[in-house]
Each structure stands twice: as C-alpha cells, then as structure tokens.
Amino acid sequence: xxTSMLIVVLLILSSIAFYLGRRRAFxxxxxxxxxxxxxxxxxxxxxxxxxxxxxxxxxxxxxSAEDAIITRMLVDNLPPEVRSLEPxxxxxxxxxxxxxxxxxxxxxxxxxxxxxxxxxxxxxRATSHAALSVVALALAIVAGxxxxxxxxPEHRARNAVERIVMALLIACSSIAILTxxxxxxSVLFESLRFFQTISLxxxxxxxxxxxxxxxxxxxxxxxxxxxxxxLFAGTLLISFIAMAVAVPIGLLSAIYLSEYAGRRxxxxxxxxxxxxxxxxxVVYGFFAALVVAPMIRDAxxxxxxxxxxxxxxxAGLVMxxxxxxxxxxxxxxxxxxxxxxxxxxAYGLGATRSETVRKVILPAALPGxxxxxxxxxxxxxxxxxxxxxxxxxxxxxxxNPLEAVTTVTVQIVTLLTGDQEFDSPKTLAAFALGLVLFxxxxxxxxxxxxxxxxxxxxxx
Amino acid sequence: xxxQKPTRDGADGMDSRRTIEIVxxxxxxxxxxxxxxxxxxxxxxxxxxxxxxxxxxSIVGNGYSAFAQTYVRLPVYFDAAVIDPEGTxxxxxxxxxxxxxxxxxxxxxxxxxxxxxxERRALYGIISNGAGFELRDRVLGDPALIGTRQxxxxxxxxxxxxxxxxRVDRTLPELDRxxxxxxxxxxxxxxxxxxxxxxxxxxxxxxxDSRDPELAGIRGALVGSLYTLLLTLALxxxxxxxxxxxxxxxxxxxxxxxLIEVNINNLAAVPSIVFGLLGLAVFINFFGIPRSSxxxxxxxxxxxxxxxxxxxxxxxxxxxxxSIREAALGVGASPMQTVIYHVLPLAMPGMLTxxxxxxxxxxGETAPLLxxxxxxxxxxxxxxxxxxxxxxxxxxxxxxxxxxxxxxxKTSAAIAVLLAFLILMNAVAVILRKRFERRW
Numbered sequence: 099x100x101t102s103m104l105i106v107v108l109l110i111l112s113s114i115a116f117y118l119g120r121r122r123a124f125x126x127x128x129x130x131x132x133x134x135x136x137x138x139x140x141x142x143x144x145x146x147x148x149x150x151x152x153x154x155x156x157x158x159x160x161x162s163a164e165d166a167i168i169t170r171m172l173v174d175n176l177p178p179e180v181r182s183l184e185p186x187x188x189x190x191x192x193x194x195x196x197x198x199x200x201x202x203x204x205x206x207x208x209x210x211x212x213x214x215x216x217x218x219x220x221x222x223r224a225t226s227h228a229a230l231s232v233v234a235l236a237l238a239i240v241a242g243x244x245x246x247x248x249x250x251p252e253h254r255a256r257n258a259v260e261r262i263v264m265a266l267l268i269a270c271s272s273i274a275i276l277t278x279x280x281x282x283x284s285v286l287f288e289s290l291r292f293f294q295t296i297s298l299x300x301x302x303x304x305x306x307x308x309x310x311x312x313x314x315x316x317x318x319x320x321x322x323x324x325x326x327x328x329l330f331a332g333t334l335l336i337s338f339i340a341m342a343v344a345v346p347i348g349l350l351s352a353i354y355l356s357e358y359a360g361r362r363x364x365x366x367x368x369x370x371x372x373x374x375x376x377x378x379x380v381v382y383g384f385f386a387a388l389v390v391a392p393m394i395r396d397a398x399x400x401x402x403x404x405x406x407x408x409x410x411x412x413a414g415l416v417m418x419x420x421x422x423x424x425x426x427x428x429x430x431x432x433x434x435x436x437x438x439x440x441x442x443x444a445y446g447l448g449a450t451r452s453e454t455v456r457k458v459i460l461p462a463a464l465p466g467x468x469x470x471x472x473x474x475x476x477x478x479x480x481x482x483x484x485x486x487x488x489x490x491x492x493x494x495x496x497x498n499p500l501e502a503v504t505t506v507t508v509q510i511v512t513l514l515t516g517d518q519e520f521d522s523p524k525t526l527a528a529f530a531l532g533l534v535l536f537x538x539x540x541x542x543x544x545x546x547x548x549x550x551x552x553x554x555x556x557x558x
Numbered sequence: 559x560x561x562q563k564p565t566r567d568g569a570d571g572m573d574s575r576r577t578i579e580i581v582x583x584x585x586x587x588x589x590x591x592x593x594x595x596x597x598x599x600x601x602x603x604x605x606x607x608x609x610x611x612x613x614x615x616s617i618v619g620n621g622y623s624a625f626a627q628t629y630v631r632l633p634v635y636f637d638a639a640v641i642d643p644e645g646t647x648x649x650x651x652x653x654x655x656x657x658x659x660x661x662x663x664x665x666x667x668x669x670x671x672x673x674x675x676x677e678r679r680a681l682y683g684i685i686s687n688g689a690g691f692e693l694r695d696r697v698l699g700d701p702a703l704i705g706t707r708q709x710x711x712x713x714x715x716x717x718x719x720x721x722x723x724x725r726v727d728r729t730l731p732e733l734d735r736x737x738x739x740x741x742x743x744x745x746x747x748x749x750x751x752x753x754x755x756x757x758x759x760x761x762x763x764x765x766x767d768s769r770d771p772e773l774a775g776i777r778g779a780l781v782g783s784l785y786t787l788l789l790t791l792a793l794x795x796x797x798x799x800x801x802x803x804x805x806x807x808x809x810x811x812x813x814x815x816x817l818i819e820v821n822i823n824n825l826a827a828v829p830s831i832v833f834g835l836l837g838l839a840v841f842i843n844f845f846g847i848p849r850s851s852x853x854x855x856x857x858x859x860x861x862x863x864x865x866x867x868x869x870x871x872x873x874x875x876x877x878x879x880x881s882i883r884e885a886a887l888g889v890g891a892s893p894m895q896t897v898i899y900h901v902l903p904l905a906m907p908g909m910l911t912x913x914x915x916x917x918x919x920x921x922g923e924t925a926p927l928l929x930x931x932x933x934x935x936x937x938x939x940x941x942x943x944x945x946x947x948x949x950x951x952x953x954x955x956x957x958x959x960x961x962x963x964x965x966x967x968k969t970s971a972a973i974a975v976l977l978a979f980l981i982l983m984n985a986v987a988v989i990l991r992k993r994f995e996r997r998w
Contacts, residue, residue, distance in 0.1 A: 165846050260894040267808065270800035274822045274868070277861050281832055284839030347602045354599025371606050376980060377613065378922025380951045381973050384958045388966065389616045419609045426606075448581075450588055452595035473827060480829020482925035487958060507831050511928055514838065532835040536828065543827040544820075 104157065104231055108238055112150035115242045119145030122249045136256035144255040147262055149242030153234040160230045168222045175218055177211050195219055285536055288529030295523050296324045301530060303327060307493035307504075309513060309524050324527055326534070328493035332503030336414040336485060337478040339499055343418025344478075345471055348425025353455055355426070356433045368430075375423035383487030386416035391488055398500060406502040408490040414499065417484050421474045428470030428550075432463045435554065466553040472546035476539040482507040506531050617977070621970025627759035627772065628714040628722040630685060630748060632664045636697065638705045647701050657697075658690035661712065669744060680740055684748075686713040688773040713761070714754075716771035716964035718745055722754060725963065736963070762971065766937045767953065771964035774957070776972050778939045782852055782932075782947030783921060789856035789943060790863065790920050795913050797860070798867030799902075802909070805868070806875040807897050826865035833862045834929025842930060849931040850946035858926050863916035870912020874905040907994035914987040918980050924951040950976050 116139075123141035127133040134141070169192060180191055191212070198216040249255070293301070304325025351371065355364050391412035398405030405411075436459050444454040460467070490502030491512060513528035638645070641655045662682050666672070672681050689712040696710070697703055717736045720726050722745065732739050748754050765775030809815040837858035841847045847854045878901050886896040927933075932952050940947035948956070950972065957969040 162845060256892065260892060263894060264804075264808065267800045267804035270797045271804045271809070271818055271868075273797060273801065273861075273864065274818055274825060277825060277836070277864070278821050280840050281828070281836045284836050285832070288839060347605055350599045350602035351606055354596070354603055358596060358599060367603055367607070370610060371603070374606065374610055376918065376922075376984060378924065378951050378976065378980070380922070380924040380954050380958075381613075381617070381977070384954065384969060384973065385613055385616065387958065388620070389612070419606075419613075422606050422609075450592045452592045453588070455595070476827060476829075480831065482829070482831045482928075483955070486925075486928075487955070507829070507925070510831060510835070511925070514835075515928055515931075515933055529835060529839070532832055536832050539827065539829055539832075540824060543824050547820075547823055 101157075101161070101227075104234060105154075108150055108153050108157075108234065111235075111238050111242070112146040115149035115246075116142040116146035118242075118246060119143075119249065122246055123255070126249055127251050133251045135252055135254050140255040140259050141249050141253070143259045145242055145245045145249070147259065148245035149238050151262070152241050153238040156237055157230060157234050160226075160233075164223075164226055164230075168219065168226060171222060172215060172219055176215060180211070199223075281536060285529050285533045288526050289533045292523060292526035292530045296527075300324065301326055305495050307509075309509070309527055322523060324523065324530075326506070326531065328495040329504060329506045329509055329531070330534075331495055331497075332410065332489070332493070333479055333505040333507075335497060335499065335503055336410050336417065336489060336505055337475060339411060339414025340417035340421055340478045341471070341475055343415055344421035344425050344474060347418075348422045348474075349429050349467065351422075352426040352429035352433060356430050357451060357455055357459070368427075371423050371426060374419060375427075377420070379420065379481060379483035380487070382416050382420050383483040383485075386412050386484055386488035390416055403500060405500045406490065408488060408502040409500050410489060410503045411499040413485050413488040416488065417478055417481055420481070420484065421478055424474045424477060425470060428473065429463070429467050432466030432470060432550075432553070433459060435466070436462050463553075465549050469546040469549035469553065472542050472549070476542035476546070479542075480507065480535060480539050482511060486511050506535050510535075614977075617970050617973050619970075620966055621968075621972075621974045623723045623725070624762060624967040624971030625759050626723070626756040627761060628719040629711040629755050629757055630714050630718075631709050631711050631753040631755070632661065632668070632685070633707055634660055634664045634693065634710045635667075635707045636660065636693075636703045636705060637663070641697060641704050647704075649698060652697055652701065653694060655694070655697075656690075657693040658687075660693060661685055661689045668748075672740075677740060680738055681744065683715055684718050684741060684744060686715050686772045687770055688713060688768075711755070711757075713772050716962060717741075719772055720963055720967075721745060722749075722756065723967075725967070762968070766939050767935060767948070767956070768937065769935075771960075771962050771968055774965075774968060776950065776953060776975060778936060779948050779950045779953035779972070780975075782855075782940050783949040785852035785940060785943050785947065786855045786859065786949055787917060787921055789852060790859045791913070791917060793856060793860040794863050794867055794916065798864050798913070798916075799871050799909055801864070802868045802871030802875060803897060803902070806872045807901065808893070822865045822868055825861075826869065829925075830862055830923055831925040831929065833858050834926030836861070837926060837930045848944050848946070850934050850936075850948075851944050852940065852947050852949075853943045854930050855927055855932055855947075855949065856943070858930060859920040859923060862923065862926060863920050866916040866919060867909075867913050870915070871905070871909040874908025874912065875901065877908065878904045904996070907990055911987045911991045914983050914990070918983040918987075921983070922951055922976065922980060924955055927952050928955070950979075 120138050120142035122145075123134055123138045124131070127138075131138050172192070172195070173188065176188075176191070180188065195212060195215050196219075198212060199219050301324055304323065305327045306323035306325040307328050308323045351367075355368060359367070387408075391407060391409065394409060394412050394415075395405045395407055440458050440462055441454055444458040449457065485505045485508050489508055490504055491508065492502055493504050493509075494501055496503060510528045510531050513524055513531075637660060640659060641657075642648075642651055644651070665681050665685065666678070669681060672678055692712060693710070714722070717726070718741065721737050721742065726735060726737050728742065745754065761773065762775045763780075764777055765773060766778035768774040805815065805818065809818075837854060841854045841857050842849055847857070882900055882904065883896050886900045887893070891899070927949060931946075932948050933956065934946055934948065935956070936946050936948050938945075954969055954972050954976065957965045957972065
C-alpha cells in the first residue's frame with residue numbers, strides 16, 4: 099500500500115471512529131446528552147484520536163527506521179567481495195543500487211549482482227510497506243475498539259481530549275527549541291570533525307584560504323589551506339559598507355518621518371520604504387551584478403581608478419539599500435517610544451525641532467537605536483545571495499573596497515553546492531564557517547535584543 | 559542653544575537685554591541649521607525612494623521584452639522521404655525522424671546563394687534548436703501534413719531574438735557581436751518579406767528550464783515553488799498557531815517558557831543560510847529525505863518562517879480583549895473551549911495576515927535552498943513532492959549566472975513574475991488586515 103494511501107485510510111478510519119464514538123455515547127446515555135459528563139462529540143473525538151494517533155506515530159517511527167534496517171539487511175546479503183571493500187566503496191555500491199531502484203542513472207553499467215541486490219531491495223521495501231500497513235491498520239482498529247468500549251456516561255472524555263490537545267500544543271511550541279538544538283548539533287558535530295584535521299588555531303588565525311583539497315595523494319599544489327581570516331575580513335568590509343549606507347539614510351528618514359512628516363506623507367512613504375525589505379535578496383543580487391557593479395566600475399574608470407568587476411563596494415552598497423528599512427523601522431519605533439514630555443520640555447526651553455532631536459531625543463533613544471543597528475548588522479553579516487552574486491570568490495585580505503573580497507556565506511555556498519562527498523575537509527569547512535556565523539549572529543542578536551528590551555522597559 | 563553664555567556678573571537689565579541679543583544673533587544660524595537638518599531627512603527619504611524606483615525600473619526595463627518572442631515564418635516541405643520513408647505512419651518512425659533537417663532544407667531553399675559550410679551553419683543558427691521538436695509535434699498531431707508544403711512560424715534563435723528586439727548594437731565591429739553581418743542581412747531580408755514577427759511568449763510560462771534561452775521557461779520553477787509553498791503552509795500554519803496558542807494562553811510563566819520565547823526571537827534573526835545547513839545535515843543526511851525535493855525544501859522553509867508566524871499569531875491573540883475569555887469562562891466553558899471557540903476565531907485574521915507575510919518571505923527565500931540541492935538543472939516539470947525540483951528564486955539565480963545575453967532578459971522577466979506574486983500576497987495581507995481588524 100502506498101504511504102499516502104495508508105494515511106488516507108487512517109483518516110477515514112478516524113472519521114468512522116468519531117461517528118461510532120458519538121453514537122455509542124448517545125447509546126450509553128440512553129439518548130439524553132445531559133446524562134453524559136461531556137458533550138457527545140467529545141466522545142467521538144476521544145475514539146477518533148485513539149484510533150488515528152497511535153497508528154500515525156507507529157508509521158512515522160517505521161519510516162524513519164525503515165531505510166537503515168533495509169540497507170543493513172541488503173549489505174548482509176551482498177556478495178562477500180563487495181562487503182570486504184572499505185566502507186566508502188560500499189556506500190558507492192549502495193548508492194548505485196538506490197539509483198537502480200528509483201530508475202535513475204547509475205555511475206556504471208549494472209552487473210548481475212547489483213541487479214539482484216536492487217531486486218532484493220525492492221522486495222524488502224515492498225514487504226516492509228505491507229507489514230507497516232497491516233500493523234498500522236490493526237493498531238488503529240484495536241485501539242479504536244478498546245477506547246469505544248471505555249465509553250460510559252461518567253467517562254471524562256472532554257478532559258482526556260483536552261489533555262491530548264494540550265500535549266500537541268506543547269509539542270508544537272517545543273519545535274522552536276528543537277530547531278535551535280538541531281542547528282547547534284548539526285553544525286557543531288561536523289565542525290568537530292573538521293577540527294580533527296585542521297586545528298582551530300589555524301582556522302581562526304591563518305591568513306591563507308584555498309579550500310581545494312587534493313583528489314589524489316600525489317597532486318601538486320592543492321594541499322588545501324583553511325585560514326578563515328580573509329573571509330572574516332571580507333565579511334566585515336562588506337557589512338561595514340552596508341552599514342555606512344544604511345545607518346545614515348535609515349536613521350535620518352526615521353527621524354524625518356516621526357518628527358517632521360505629516361500624517362499623509364508618513365502613511366504613504368513608510369510602506370514604500372518597507373517594500374525594500376520585502377524584495378527577495380536574489381533580486382538584489384541580480385541588481386548588484388547587472389546594474390550597480392558595472393556602474394561603479396565605469397565611474398572608477400573615468401576617475402582613473404582600477405575597480406574589480408566584483409568589487410566589495412557594489413555588494414556592500416546594495417546590501418545597504420536592503421537594510422535601510424530595518425534600520426529605519428527599528429529606529430522609528432524607538433523614537434516614537436520617547437515620551438512626549440521630553441520633547442515638550444525641550445520646546446519649552448526654546449529649542450528648535452532639530453535641536454530637540456539632536457540633543458534630547460537621540461540621546462534618550464540611543465540604546466534602542468544601537469540595538470536596532472546591531473540587529474541590522476547581524477542581518478548584513480548573514481546575508482547570502484547578494485554577496486554570492488555580486489562579490490568575488492577569491493579570498494583577498496584587503497581593506498580596499500574597490501577590490502574583490504569574499505565572505506563567509508559565499509564560501510559556505512561554494513563549498514556545499516554541487517555534488518561532493520560529505521567527509522572531505524572541504525565540505526566540513528562549510529559547517530565550521532556556519533558555526534562561526536551562527537555564534538556571531540546569535541551573540542549580536544542576544545545583545546541587541548537585550549538592549550532594546552531594557553530600553554523599552556525604561557520608558558514604560 | 560550654545561547661545562546661553564552665562565551672564566556671570568549680576569542680573570540687571572543690561573545683562574538680560576544682552577542675553578536676548580545673543581539669542582537673536584544666533585537665531586539665524588539656528589534656523590539655518592534647522593532647515594539643513596530637515597533637508598537631510600528629506601534627502602534620506604528621497605534617496606531610499608530613488609533606490610526603490612531604480613531597482614524596479616531596471617528590472618522591468620530589462621525584462622518586459624521577454625514576454626514577447628521572435629518567430630520566423632518558413633515554408634517547410636514535410637518531405638515524406640525524410641519523415642516516413644516506408645509510408646507506415648507508425649508514430650515511432652514519425653517521432654524519430656530528422657525534423658531539424660527539414661528546417662535546414664527550407665532555409666537552404668530560401669537562401670540558395672549560401673553554399674559555404676561555415677556560412678550555412680550561421681544560416682541554420684537563425685532558427686532555434688527547438689524548431690525540430692515543434693515540427694515533430696505538429697506531424698504527430700496531424701500526419702496528413704506529410705508530403706505537403708506549409709508556411710510554419712518557428713521560434714528564432716535567442717541571438718536573433720535579441721537582434722529583432724533591438725538589443726544588439728549593429729554599429730559594433732562584427733567580431734564583438736554574437737550576431738554576424740551575414741545573419742543580420744538574412745534576418746533583414748526575412749523581415750522585409752514579412753516573415754519575422756514578435757508574438758506573446760507563451761513558451762516562457764509553459765516550458766521548463768533549458769540551456770537555450772529561447773526555449774527556457776519558468777513553469778518548472780513555478781510548479782516547484784507551488785509544491786514547496788503549499789507544503790510549507792500546511793506544516794507551518796498549524797504548528798505556528800498551536801505554538802502561539804500554548805505560549806500565549808496556557809503556558810505557565812517559568813524558566814522553560816522564557817527559554818522558548820528567547821529562542822523564538824533569536825531564531826527569527828538567525829541567517830537563513832544556517833537553516834540550509836541544518837536541512838542538509840539533519841533532513842538529508844540523517845533522515846534520508848531525497849535531495850532537491852520540494853519536501854525537504856518545505857521542511858527547511860517551515861523552520862525558517864515558524865518564528866514569524868508564531869510572533870504574529872501571539873500578537874493577534876494578545877489583541878483579543880480579556881473580557882471575551884472571562885465571558886466564556888463565566889458561562890462554564892473550559893479554558894480549551896474558550897480558546898478554540900471564542901479567542902481563536904477573533905484572532906484568526908491577524909494570524910492569517912502573519913502567515914501570508916511569512917509565506918511571501920518563504921517564496922522569495924533562496925540561500926537555504928541552495929544548500930539542500932535545489933540548484934540542479936532540472937528540465938522536467940516536477941510531478942510530486944519527492945521529485946527533484948527548483949523554485950522561482952533559485953531559477954532566477956541560475957539564469958543570472960548564465961552568460962547568454964538573452965538570459966538577462968529572461969532573468970528580469972522571472973523577477974518581475976516573482977515580484978508580482980509577492981506584491982499580490984502582501985496586498986492580500988493588507989486587505990485582510992484592513993477588512994477584519996477590530997479595535998476593541
């Protein structure tokens with residue numbers, strides 16, 4: 099039976115169970131719902147949940163374990179000369195068998211043993227699916243019938259159903275924690291494997307980055323160097339340019355919108371600026387590569403400067419445009435939170451509006467603004483598509499914005515796109531970079547959110 | 559305010575007049591500073607708006623022409639000796655015949671003066687590589703065509719398309735152009751005979767990806783985006799609402815719920831590429847979900863947009879006044895019944911708005927999908943959530959990387975389509991909010 103078919107059948111069974119449960123509740127109450135502890139439909143839900151949930155859980159567990167077990171059985175059945183190969187080779191063979199089963203192209207002409215193995219695999223999978231269908235359906239029917247027999251007028255069906263729903267709600271909200279744990283574990287494990295071959299010290303402080311590792315042992319000049327300093331420098335350079343664009347523009351427009359602009363101007367300009375935040379980053383990347391980079395190069399040429407076609411300036415400039423709305427809407431919130439009494443006090447002393455803004459409002463709002471800027475900076479550091487499309491690949495250690503630099507995110511993408519084995523230091527390096535990225539942005543975020551929250555409490 | 563120089567020696571009439579004078583003297587400077595400051599603010603806003611309009615104008619300006627495509631009308635002789643030498647009309651024979659040869663023969667007939675091999679190749683280059691398939695489909699649809707001579711509109715090659723659309727600079731020296739002088743001459747002659755025409759580019763919406771720009775379309779990416787987005791919605795909306803309901807309505811205030819809250823706020827600011835790493839390590843390498851499939855894309859995007867949805871849903875729940883809850887509890891509803899039957903319906907518009915905005919975010923997301931292999935070159939239209947697929951933003955990324963001039967146009971057009979969808983989704987969210995927002 100197909101997986102989707104199984105789920106549909108389980109859903110149908112559950113709806114039948116709902117109907118039966120409700121009917122049974124009426125029957126035991128002798129037709130009078132007021133004799134029941136709970137509303138009749140709760141008895142229906144109760145039976146339906148008992149019918150559907152355990153079976154679905156079993157199916158879920160079955161699917162997550164199925165592949166590993168079948169593969170194990172398959173390996174045990176492979177001819178001994180294949181089994182005696184080193185693990186990496188066995189994986190390759192298994193991969194080919196998988197491809198054969200799914201009708202994809204295999205890396206080499208399938209021989210008789212492989213065809214037999216593929217047949218075996220197909221057979222095992224069919225058996226497993228059939229067994230699952232039987233087990234799940236049997237479980238659904240047994241659990242459903244059992245819960246059906248438990249229905250009495252005094253049975254607290256509503257409480258039972260609500261307990262189950264509450265458990266589901268809690269499970270859903272713990273996904274946030276699971277995600278964080280998943281991120282940390284997945285990035286950390288691969289990074290630890292990376293640091294077994296490359297020392298942490300070399301990774302963090304060596305200025306040489308060329309992640310091409312040798313395919314053969316005797317290859318020349320591709321030992322691979324994993325010093326990430328140029329990447330960090332490049333990321334900082336581009337983020338700095340972006341912030342240099344975004345902070346003045348964002349802050350000044352926030353000040354104008356909250357202190358000077360009339361209602362109508364504010365209502366029309368604010369959403370327009372927010373559009374900039376909604377444009378997908380891949381669009382900015384295209385814009386940077388197609389329009390901004392050539393423009394900067396031509397401008398540089400006419401000034402007699404030598405500008406790389408993938409200059410840090412172009413990527414940083416466009417990234418700055420993307421970040422403007424983050425800075426402006428965060429500062430706008432903060433400026434609006436400054437109490438009116440402070441403004442009135444300043445006006446009462448005879449200060450002009452700009453003086454009030456500069457000498458009273460900005461100092462009062464400073465912590466919040468700094469928090470907002472830090473959040474925007476963490477966004478700039480983690481931004482990927484703009485730099486992938488508009489910044490370079492070469493790891494230059496330079497502070498010149500007209501040269502091409504590369505960033506952490508660009509390297510993660512280049513190291514991980516395309517097919518490659520999962521164990522080489524090259525791919526593991528991407529996870530180490532991801533770890534650095536995650537930790538840095540996390541620290542920035544925690545710090546910034548802390549500042550913003552503290553500031554908010556101050557005026558509440 | 560620097561003008562408040564202290565008048566240290568006593569407070570008599572002379573001094574106070576002097577203070578006023580000092581203030582007056584500084585007034586002009588202060589008012590000039592005020593004007594300047596105002597101007598800076600206006601300039602900043604203007605600059606932001608200029609960036610926005612340059613972005614849109616350059617995208618639309620580069621892309622609008624991709625919605626038209628150049629066709630060339632050629633008299634094609636459906637030669638029975640080529641298509642069906644044995645006269646069996648067997649679909650298999652018909653399907654495997656050399657239709658590209660028919661196109662070439664027709665071109666040779668139109669330009670008999672072209673005999674040299676290199677020139678001939680340039681001549682054949684006027685028509686797209688896909689023209690043969692077009693003819694094959696016609697013959698398979700109507701075998702009666704065989705043996706007749708028909709005027710057929712065929713798709714022109716991408717470089718010719720660019721030439722007809724005026725995107726090739728004819729004044730450049732021949733070596734700097736992809737379109738050669740001979741080709742320009744031939745196309746001009748065809749044009750003079752009324753054999754060249756620009757039509758609405760249906761291919762762009764109906765075809766999958768291709769290496770030939772004139773044959774490439776966004777249908778595969780659109781279908782992939784649709785599957786991914788629907789699945790993301792089906793996963794993230796229930797989970798997000800459930801989490802928000804628990805955290806806002808039921809959760810006791812303790813360390814664990816505080817931790818969850820801080821977690822959600824931080825996840826909302828984690829770079830999206832990190833979610834891609836998570837998807838690669840956990841979903842693909844650990845759970846063995848097929849690479850490049852909409853399923854794994856949807857799982858990653860679900861985790862990515864969940865914080866947005868949870869935060870918006872909690873705000874929506876918070877805006878429902880406590881009197882509603884108290885009234886429901888007062889007539890004997892259980893807390894769960896209160897939330898499900900009374901609070902949730904009132905908070906639903908706000909939750910839906912947040913969800914739509916989250917979906918718009920997911921639709922435009924690219925970086926994490928690169929990590930999980932949705933960048934593969936995929937010609938076929940995905941038929942299910944386990945098939946390898948690509949999505950619209952990734953298609954844009956792939957095309958933006960292609961060197962052909964014609965792909966610039968295609969990329970811009972695909973971006974225009976993407977932006978149109980995003981604007982539509984955001985407009986729906988705004989309308990929803992305006993229509994159903996209740997102030998209590």
